[in-house]
Structure formats: C-alpha cells, structure tokens
Amino acid sequence: MPLSTQSQTGGDNYVLVASLDNVRNLSNILKAITFKDHAIFNATPNGLKVTVEDSKCLQANAFIQAEIFQEFTIREDSVGFQVNLTVLLDCLTIFGGSTVPGVATALRMCYNGYGYPLTLFLEEGGVVTVCKINTQEPEEPIDFEFCSTNVTNKVILQSESLKEAFSELDMTSEVLQITMSPSQPYFRLSTFGNSGNAHYDYPKDSDMMELFQCTKTQTNRCKMSLLKPSTKALALSCKVSVRTDDRGFLSLQYLVRNDDGQICFVEYYCCPDEEVEEE
Amino acid sequence: MDCVVTGGNVKVLAKAIHSLSRIGDELYLEPQENGLALRSVNSSRSAYACFLFSPLFFSRYTIPLGHAFRCKMAIKCVQAVFRSLSSLEKTVEKCHIELDGEKSRLTFTLHCKYGLLKTHNLSFQDSESLQAVFDKESCANMLHAQPRLLVDTVLHFPPSLEEVSVSVSGERVWFRNHVDDEAEQSKAMLTELCLSSDEFDHFAVGAQTSITFCLKELRGLLVFAESTGLPVSMYFDEPGSPVVLSVTDSVLEVNFVLATLSNDANLCNHNNNNTKRARSPPPDDFMTDDIDSYLIAMETSELAGPSDALAPRSPSSNHTLTTQPSVAMRRLERGEEEEEEDTEDTERPPNKKFRSLFFGSVCPSDSQLTNQTIKSQEVLASDSEDDTQASLP
Numbered sequence: 001m002p003l004s005t006q007s008q009t010g011g012d013n014y015v016l017v018a019s020l021d022n023v024r025n026l027s028n029i030l031k032a033i034t035f036k037d038h039a040i041f042n043a044t045p046n047g048l049k050v051t052v053e054d055s056k057c058l059q060a061n062a063f064i065q066a067e068i069f070q071e072f073t074i075r076e077d078s079v080g081f082q083v084n085l086t087v088l089l090d091c092l093t094i095f096g097g098s099t100v101p102g103v104a105t106a107l108r109m110c111y112n113g114y115g116y117p118l119t120l121f122l123e124e125g126g127v128v129t130v131c132k133i134n135t136q137e138p139e140e141p142i143d144f145e146f147c148s149t150n151v152t153n154k155v156i157l158q159s160e161s162l163k164e165a166f167s168e169l170d171m172t173s174e175v176l177q178i179t180m181s182p183s184q185p186y187f188r189l190s191t192f193g194n195s196g197n198a199h200y201d202y203p204k205d206s207d208m209m210e211l212f213q214c215t216k217t218q219t220n221r222c223k224m225s226l227l228k229p230s231t232k233a234l235a236l237s238c239k240v241s242v243r244t245d246d247r248g249f250l251s252l253q254y255l256v257r258n259d260d261g262q263i264c265f266v267e268y269y270c271c272p273d274e275e276v277e278e279e
Numbered sequence: 280m281d282c283v284v285t286g287g288n289v290k291v292l293a294k295a296i297h298s299l300s301r302i303g304d305e306l307y308l309e310p311q312e313n314g315l316a317l318r319s320v321n322s323s324r325s326a327y328a329c330f331l332f333s334p335l336f337f338s339r340y341t342i343p344l345g346h347a348f349r350c351k352m353a354i355k356c357v358q359a360v361f362r363s364l365s366s367l368e369k370t371v372e373k374c375h376i377e378l379d380g381e382k383s384r385l386t387f388t389l390h391c392k393y394g395l396l397k398t399h400n401l402s403f404q405d406s407e408s409l410q411a412v413f414d415k416e417s418c419a420n421m422l423h424a425q426p427r428l429l430v431d432t433v434l435h436f437p438p439s440l441e442e443v444s445v446s447v448s449g450e451r452v453w454f455r456n457h458v459d460d461e462a463e464q465s466k467a468m469l470t471e472l473c474l475s476s477d478e479f480d481h482f483a484v485g486a487q488t489s490i491t492f493c494l495k496e497l498r499g500l501l502v503f504a505e506s507t508g509l510p511v512s513m514y515f516d517e518p519g520s521p522v523v524l525s526v527t528d529s530v531l532e533v534n535f536v537l538a539t540l541s542n543d544a545n546l547c548n549h550n551n552n553n554t555k556r557a558r559s560p561p562p563d564d565f566m567t568d569d570i571d572s573y574l575i576a577m578e579t580s581e582l583a584g585p586s587d588a589l590a591p592r593s594p595s596s597n598h599t600l601t602t603q604p605s606v607a608m609r610r611l612e613r614g615e616e617e618e619e620e621d622t623e624d625t626e627r628p629p630n631k632k633f634r635s636l637f638f639g640s641v642c643p644s645d646s647q648l649t650n651q652t653i654k655s656q657e658v659l660a661s662d663s664e665d666d667t668q669a670s671l672p
Contacts, residue, residue, distance in 0.1 A: 167362070199396075
C-alpha cells in the first residue's frame with residue numbers, strides 16, 4: 001500500500017470510490033454487525049468486507065459485493081482502513097434514514113488512501129452533506145480458520161423459524177447450547193436459565209429446514225452475550241446457515257435481501273464456550 | 280399431572296397466565312379433580328385471581344388419584360413459555376403440560392408448526408394452597424355485562440389511573456376515576472361515565488352503594504374476557520368488602536377478588552388500636568407495595584381453604600382501611616408482610632397457617648379443614664352457572 005496519494009483533492013486520485021443510490025443498502029447491513037465501535041474495512045475489486053470483533057471470541061463480517069454499488073472503483077488490489085462504525089452509521093443516517101418509499105439518501109464514499117479520512121457525500125432531496133471520518137490503522141482480523149472442509153454439521157433454515165426462537169430465548173441463561181445430530185434431536189437450541197431449561201427442537205424434515213447435513217452428534221455452548229448481537233443479522237435475513245466444525249467453532253451465515261432485492265451476506269464466527277462431553 | 284391443551288384453548292391458557300401476571304409475581308398451580316386451578320395473589324394480598332379449567336377444557340387431563348399436589352413458581356417463567364402471544368394461535372398446535380413431582384419439574388411442551396418442538400422445563404416450589412375467602416352469591420349487587428361494554432368504559436380512563444369507583448343506584452351505574460384525598464382537588468381531573476341498566480345483560484342492584492378498587496386487575500381480567508368473548512359478572516356489597524369479578528363458561532371459571540376502599544375512618548382507628556396491641560413495629564424495609572391500603576379476606580393454609588359457610592364476613596368486621604393509612608396502619612401491614620417473609624425464609628411448619636389479621640375469625644382449625652378440602656372445592660365449582668354453551672372457541 002502506498003504511503004500517500006499525491007493530492008488531497010480531485011476525485012481522480014481516490015483509491016476507492018463507491019456510490020449508492022440508496023444508502024440503506026449499506027447502512028442496514030452494517031447495523032447487523034454493530035456491536036463494537038471498531039470496524040475493519042477491506043475493499044477488493046469484488047466488493048467491500050467489513051469486520052467487527054469482540055473479545056477475540058466473536059467475529060462478524062458483512063460482505064457487500066461490488067454489484068450492489070452503482071459505482072465501485074478501486075485502484076489497488078486491496079484497500080484497508082479502520083473507522084468507528086457508530087460514527088459511520090450516524091453519518092450514513094444523517095438524513096434520518098427514512099424508510100418512505102421513493103425517498104432515498106444517495107451516497108458517494110471516497111477514500112484517498114492511507115492517512116486520509118473517509119469522505120462521504122450524502123445527498124437527499126438536493127441537500128448534500130459531506131462527512132469526513134478519520135481513519136485508523138487497520139488491524140488484522142482474526143483468522144478463525146473456519147474451513148468448509150472441516151465442517152461436521154451444517155443446516156440451512158428459513159430465518160423465520162429461528163427469529164421466533166431467538167426472540168423468546170431465556171436471557172437469564174449464560175449460554176446457548178446448540179446440538180446438531182444426524183439422529184434425534186437433529187437440531188436443538190437449549191438455554192439453562194434461572195427458572196429452568198428450555199429446548200427448541202427442529203426436526204430435519206421440517207419445511208423450515210432447507211438443508212440438513214449432520215454427520216456427527218455435536219453439542220456446543222456459546223456465550224449468550226456473544227451471540228446476542230447476531231439477532232440483528234437474523235432479523236434482517238431470510239435464510240441462515242448454521243455450521244460447526246470439528247473444533248466446535250460455530251459459523252452463522254445470514255442471507256440478507258436488501259431493498260432492491262439484491263443479496264448480501266453477513267457472517268458470524270463464535271468460539272465455543274467450553275468443551276462439552278460428546279456422546 | 281399430565282394434560283394436553285389443543286387448538287384455540289392454548290391461547291386461552293396463555294391469556295389466563297398473562298392475566299394472572301397482572302396480579303402477582305407467583306403462579307400457584309393446583310391440579311384438582313374438578314380441573315386445573317391457576318391462582319395468583321398480589322404482594323399486599325389485596326387482589327386474588329383464580330382460573331379453574333375444567334377437565335373438559337383439556338384434550339387429556341389426568342391427575343394422580345388420592346394425592347393432593349400443589350406448587351408455585353415465578354409467573355414470569357410461565358409467561359416466557361407463551362411469550363409470543365400474537366403468533367401463538369398460528370404457530371402452536373398442541374401444548375402438553377406434565378408435572379413430575381419427583382424431579383420437581385413442570386414441563387410445558389409446545390408442538391408448533393413445521394414440527395418445531397419447544398420444551399420448557401420449569402422448576403417449582405411446593406406450596407400451600409391459596410384460597411381467597413369470598414362468597415359472591417351473597418352479594419347484594421350483581422352486574423352482568425359483555426366484555427366489550429366494560430372494555431369501552433375502562434378505555435376512557437388514563438393508563439396511569441390506579442383506582443376506579445363504581446357507584447350503583449336504581450337503574451344506573453357510574454364509573455369514575457378515584458381521586459386520592461391527598462391529591463390537590465383543584466388540579467384533579469374527574470372522568471365519569473354513566474351506564475344505564477339496559478346496557479347490561481343482567482342488572483341486580485339490591486343496595487345503593489359506591490365502591491373503589493384497583494383498575495389494573497380489572498383491566499387484566501377484561502383483556503382475558505375480551506379475547507375469549509365471555510361475559511363478565513361483577514358481585515359487590517358495601518365499600519370495604521371485596522368485589523368479585525367472574526367469567527364463567529362451561530369449561531372454565533375465573534374469579535378475581537379485589538379489595539375495595541373503605542371510607543370509614545373510625546373503623547380504621549379501631550384497627551390501629553388492635554394492631555398496636557397485637558404486634559410490635561417491624562423494621563422499615565417492607566414498605567414496597569403501592570396499594571398497601573387494601574386488604575381482602577385471604578387465607579392460606581397447608582390445606583385448601585374454605586369458600587363456603589366458613590366465610591361469615593360481618594359487615595362491621597374491622598377489615599376496612601382509609602385511603603390514607605396512618606403510620607400505625609402501615610406498621611400493621613408491614614407486620615403482616617413480615618410474617619409472610621418469615622414463613623418463607625424459615626421452613627414453615629406443615630400446619631402453620633397464614634391469615635390476614637383482619638380475617639382471623641374466618642379461619643377454621645386444621646382438624647376442621649381436613650374433611651372440608653374437597654367439599655370446598657366442589658362448592659367452588661358449583662358456583663359456575665349451568666352453561667349450555669359450547670366449549671371455548
């Protein structure tokens with residue numbers, strides 16, 4: 001990465017320019033991963049990947065493909081920077097984030113390169129706001145080494161059925177236990193709260209179950225506090241893929257359809273809370 | 280206990296639990312021969328509610344024979360089982376309630392759409408029986424109305440309003456918001472609704488009277504009555520004696536017993552004197568109830584309490600309180616609560632009875648009660664009118 005660009009002015013020198021007719025297509029998906037202030041942005045010709053981490057145990061990634069943007073110009077193979085996500089979201093919704101159809105905020109997001117602020121041009125109804133957000137030294141996201149070849153169990157569910165379960169989860173429980181098994185109970189969410197325990201069982205032949213590939217009975221516990229932010233992504237999504245690998249790491253992938261019907265992905269990785277004796 | 284609720288009855292059960300949660304923090308569950316009784320009482324024991332679901336309400340209802348069992352648990356936990364009330368009807372097909380006395384587990388299993396199975400294992404505590412002492416049949420006044428009428432009436436009062444006054448005379452009923460004597464009269468707003476007797480399905484006023492009671496619990500009952508479309512009956516006497524709100528159907532009977540405010544200050548003083556003699560002032564940390572100026576006849580014993588002839592509430596009995604309880608009065612209430620706390624903290628001896636100070640006279644001895652347990656329950660059930668109505672929708 002070059003240390004600086006030649007000039008601070010003039011669009012021609014931006015290393016990254018991304019334009020959107022409807023800023024909600026970006027802000028909504030960023031909201032799904034907002035649980036910490038620091039967000040690592042990594043842009044490649046394929047699109048934008050935004051990563052947020054917590055306690056080195058949880059990582060959330062949002063992928064916004066280049067096609068989602070009306071303009072996506074990148075002058076380098078990879079452009080990375082870090083900004084305060086809360087500030088960025090405040091800027092993106094500076095016009096109130098109206099959901100009225102036909103009223104949309106347009107965005108032009110520019111980045112001059114290392115050491116420069118992220119510049120946002122927001123326009124709604126002929127009013128333009130220019131925001132400059134200072135960028136920080138990009139950190140290296142944790143590699144959870146979650147590899148699809150090591151996946152032991154995988155299910156794809158319609159989000160609808162999980163939304164209900166997550167909205168009802170007993171928050172007095174410290175952990176959420178996820179059991180996946182080729183035999184009964186197939187896919188089970190369990191909580192252990194003050195008042196007792198609760199289990200939510202999804203049979204593998206349910207209409208809500210799009211895919212069921214479980215090879216081995218696995219029981220993993222995740223801290224409820226860590227998983228809590230993922231409900232934001234769940235609320236936006238239409239399908240969710242739940243995977244666990246041989247180490248008990250959990251991957252949750254959410255398929256999110258935006259206002260224009262395009263598809264984006266949000267992904268959460270979560271470390272297991274503790275070893276649970278396997279049957 | 281093992282019972283199954285199906286179809287629309289699941290929602291009725293859920294609504295009942297939500298309705299009870301407006302009364303108290305704990306749910307008392309008692310599988311009886313004449314049905315499943317769910318009860319709750321508020322912390323100041325001024326409001327009591329009982330839902331009795333007859334065996335016909337269930338698709339399956341089995342209880343262990345000859346073995347009385349009752350328990351209590353935090354109502355919040357049970358509410359959590361039926362959290363999504365709005366989607367309940369669409370999603371839940373069957374609810375299976377199973378009580379495992381050995382494991383001390385009450386299991387709610389919800390069989391939902393798409394094969395989703397929700398299992399809630401709740402822990403519970405053994406409990407004494409909870410039974411209010413009341414006799415609605417002997418009340419001088421009875422109003423019977425469609426829930427809509429009362430819902431529309433109550434709608435006009437602000438949500439913050441705590442108490443409502445109901446006055447009856449001849450052919451009319453007035454509902455008005457109760458303004459505390461402490462409140463500045465010039466700033467208070469009065470809302471009054473007058474209903475004519477022909478708005479009611481049944482209107483029997485024996486004595487001209489005006490009673491004041493808490494609106495919150497009435498609202499709770501109305502939510503239930505409205506959702507089930509069942510008419511509400513209101514039984515009451517003079518101020519100070521409890522008002523009974525009832526909803527009955529062929530498969531369920533609901534009774535809400537609420538204390539009413541008394542306007543008799545003399546009786547209150549009389550009470551204070553009694554109290555001072557009876558009880559030393561307890562510490563100050565039990566003043567948590569906002570409606571501690573009410574008390575109703577409430578009796579709790581190891582055995583089921585009586586509800587028939589054992590309730591000879593004399594009108595002049597000293598269970599009347601002013602709206603502004605004096606310091607001594609507050610002490611009394613604290614004292615009562617303290618007693619309750621104590622019995623919970625220390626292991627309660629099996630046959631020790633807790634009773635309202637004001638109603639000590641109505642409690643029979645334990646030996647008397649032994650044979651009356653079942654009898655009294657039968658009396659409870661016989662209260663329900665002989666409805667030929669079909670079971671709930």
